[in-house]
Amino acid sequence: MEKYFKPSVFFLSLIPFLIIIYKIFFNQLGPEPVKEITHHTGEWTLIFICLTLAMSPLKRLTNLGVWIKFRRMLGLFVFFYATIHLLTYVGIDYRFDWAPIFNDVVKKKIYFYWIFSLVIINSFSYYIIAENDEIIKT
Amino acid sequence: MKGQRYPVLQWPYKEGLRIDEAMHPLTTVVTGLYNKKLPNQNGAPLRIFLPWKYGFKSAKAIVKIKLVEKMPTSSWMRASPREYGFYSNVNPNVDHPRWSQATERVIGNDIFAPRVETLMFNGYGDEVANLYSGMDLKKYF
Numbered sequence: 505m506e507k508y509f510k511p512s513v514f515f516l517s518l519i520p521f522l523i524i525i526y527k528i529f530f531n532q533l534g535p536e537p538v539k540e541i542t543h544h545t546g547e548w549t550l551i552f553i554c555l556t557l558a559m560s561p562l563k564r565l566t567n568l569g570v571w572i573k574f575r576r577m578l579g580l581f582v583f584f585y586a587t588i589h590l591l592t593y594v595g596i597d598y599r600f601d602w603a604p605i606f607n608d609v610v611k612k613k614i615y616f617y618w619i620f621s622l623v624i625i626n627s628f629s630y631y632i633i634a635e636n637d638e639i640i641k642t
Numbered sequence: 643m644k645g646q647r648y649p650v651l652q653w654p655y656k657e658g659l660r661i662d663e664a665m666h667p668l669t670t671v672v673t674g675l676y677n678k679k680l681p682n683q684n685g686a687p688l689r690i691f692l693p694w695k696y697g698f699k700s701a702k703a704i705v706k707i708k709l710v711e712k713m714p715t716s717s718w719m720r721a722s723p724r725e726y727g728f729y730s731n732v733n734p735n736v737d738h739p740r741w742s743q744a745t746e747r748v749i750g751n752d753i754f755a756p757r758v759e760t761l762m763f764n765g766y767g768d769e770v771a772n773l774y775s776g777m778d779l780k781k782y783f
Binding site for chain 2: 528533535536537538539541596597598599601604607608611612613614615
C-alpha cells in the first residue's frame with residue numbers, strides 16, 4: 505500500500521499543470537490568457553510552498569514518518585511551478601525583452617521581492633537535488 | 643450592492659470630472675452594451691465613459707450629478723492618493739507606483755501576441771490633448 509503513496513502524490517501534484525495545458529490547447533483561458541497562466545502558476549507555487557512547509561508539523565502531530573517522504577517531492581513541485589511562473593512572465597508576456605523587465609525589477613520594489621523569492625526557491629531546489637537524503641532526516 | 647459591504651472604498655462611489663472633460667464630444671453616457679440594454683453589472687441605468695481615461699472614471703449606476711466649485715476627491719483618490727490622481731488619463735510616461743504603464747496586452751489576443759506600446763491618451767491625443775495644454779501631467783496624473 506505504502507509504495508503507491510509517492511507516485512499518487514506525484515500525479516496529484518501534476519494536475520494543476522495538466523489543467524493549464526488543457527486550457528491553453530482548448531482555448532479556455534478567456535480574454536487575457538497570459539494573465540490567467542501567470543496567476544494559475546503563481547497561485548499553485550504558493551499552495552505548494554504551504555504544502556511543503558506543512559509536512560514536518562504533520563509528522564510531529566501525527567507521529568507518522570510517511571509525511572517526510574513527500575516533503576522533497578512537494579518542494580520540487582514548488583520549483584517546478586515557480587519556474588513555469590517565471591518563464592511565463594519573461595518568455596510569454598515580455599518575450600525575453602529584458603529592458604522593461606530589468607526596469608520593473610529595479611524601479612518597483614514589488615518585482616524585486618518577487619524575483620528575489622524566485623531566486624531563493626531556485627537555489628534551494630538545486631541544493632535539494634544535489635544533496636542526497638541526508639538533509640531530510642531532520 | 644454586495645461589494646459595498648467591504649470598506650475598500652468610501653461608499654457611495656464618487657467620481658469627478660472637469661466640466662470641459664465632461665462636455666467633450668468623446669465623453670459618453672452609456673445606456674447600452676453590444677446593441678442591448680446595459681446590464682446591471684455593467685452599470686445600468688447610466689454609466690459614464692471617457693475613452694482617453696480607459697479603465698478609470700467609468701462610474702457605474704449614476705444616481706446623482708453635482709456641479710461643484712472645488713475639485714472633488716474621488717473614492718479612489720481618497721483610498722490611495724499615491725496611486726490615483728484626479729485626472730487618471732492614460733499616460734505611458736507615468737508609472738503606477740507598483741508597475742510600469744508603458745506597455746499593454748491587447749484584450750482577446752492569444753498567448754503568442756506581443757505586448758503593444760500604450761498610447762498617450764489611449765490614442766485620442768488629437769482630440770483631447772488640448773484640454774491639458776500647459777499642464778504637467780506627471781504632477782496631475
